[in-house]
Amino acid sequence: MAARHALSATLAALALAPAAARGAVGPWLEQGQADVRLVSRWASSGPGADAGLGVEFQLAPGWHVYWKNPGDAGYPPRLTFSSGLDGATLRYPAPARFDLPGDLVAFGYAESVIYPVDGRLAAGAAGTRGTAHLAARIDYLVCAESCVPHAGDLTLDLPLGARVEDPEIAATVDRWRARLSVAVDEHAVVARLARGRDGGLDLALTLTEPGLTVGSPDLFFESDPRLALGRPRFEATPSGPSFAVSIRPLDESHSLPDPLPLAWTATGVRTPTGATALEGRLALDLPRSKGYRAVAAGAAALAAVLALAALVWRMQRRHAAHP
């Protein structure tokens, strides 16, 4: 694992920095496929103030850990603080997509990740030697083709005092924090749900916020387990970046909730303010089932017939005028 730690060059260099303010890092929990520790962007901080925490994973080649929606299998880390932090919330940076054997898709992180942790240093966090002692239990799954569940204890002793930033660790933690998705205004999204083939649904989601630039876009969902969602297909449209997704109900015995709640996260898009991932929630009205399809099909067929009739009529008129 030493080689992997060496890859974390930014943080490793800090150990050699003699006089600079050093951000606090906890001891590595070494578990074979992954090494895990707590880090703080602060060299010192006070009770009641932001602890600037993150959970850093250094992963062995080929292994990954999970986003809040793990995809077809797996589960995200769970972090439970026993001391030192109030209001602890694990946050999930924009994920990557992994295609796994068995036609599975996973959402998460390979090589390394820092999950930012929101929370304030507890008032009673003062430990010995002027530090706040933070202790948490981490419980996570790490997968390659196979998966290994792990659990263990993480600690961090954060010096108490005026809040002083460690610029290098702060930059590393902040780089991952910058990958947290930002909620978009509901008016900056156009979502349409239509009946698709085989009784499924076709969702078209377009981001209409002005000034978006697109890198390698992808779309992730947190959805009802009764839905199988296809791989999003991206298209640049005049209205903005757009994704088409097929949705197939997996349960014919129960009707889906109507409207259908769907939380989404778009990655690989950049807003003018610098956000690199966007998120939102949809409440989609389900198209009427068979009745709707029949009416829609009838209306479309009637419209097609009328349009063709108009075409023929126009051609006949032209022909009559210019025989």
Add this chain to the structure above:
Amino acid sequence: MPRLAESRTALAAALTLAIPLFGCGPSRAQLAVGEPAPGFALQDLDGHEVSLAGLRGRIVVLEWANPNCPFSRGHAERKTMVSTAARHPEVVWLAINSTHPSHSDHLDPAAYKRFLAEHGIGYPVLLDPTGATGHAYGARTTPHMFVIDKDGKVAYQGAIDDDPRGHPSVNYVDAALTALETGHAPDPATTRPYGCSVKY
């Protein structure tokens, strides 16, 4: 030229209206609740054939299993499947292993039997070396559970319970079997399975 433009416009309008009728998109081959359970005839570890057709009229549980998967092993150690099956003695409980024989997770029958004996597992294990049955059901993980009602339709599919970490508050399969035994439809009937990928 106006004539041509107008004609194209009218034709385009007709086609635009027609396109949604033929909308398409990829869909994963995953069996949905309410669909007929695909038939199979697979051999157990002693070479005896077990067919789904021969079980019509019984409630059947299919458990996709792989003793080399930490999730399957965890459930074996915690007796999750054995104790759930014991609460429903009228139900036929079958494990299906779709691990490809060339995969490192593959176990020969003797080693498999030792694993079953060590963990007190007495229900049959069916071998699906081609993966055909696993693919027909869309089995994705070990474990991935399917409950088939007496009419041969899928009544539940998904996870065994609500906690992949091993501290569940709800055993979905237990609840589904209780529902079916009392004349009710399982609710939930579909959950997200968890575990290792099936080693097809």
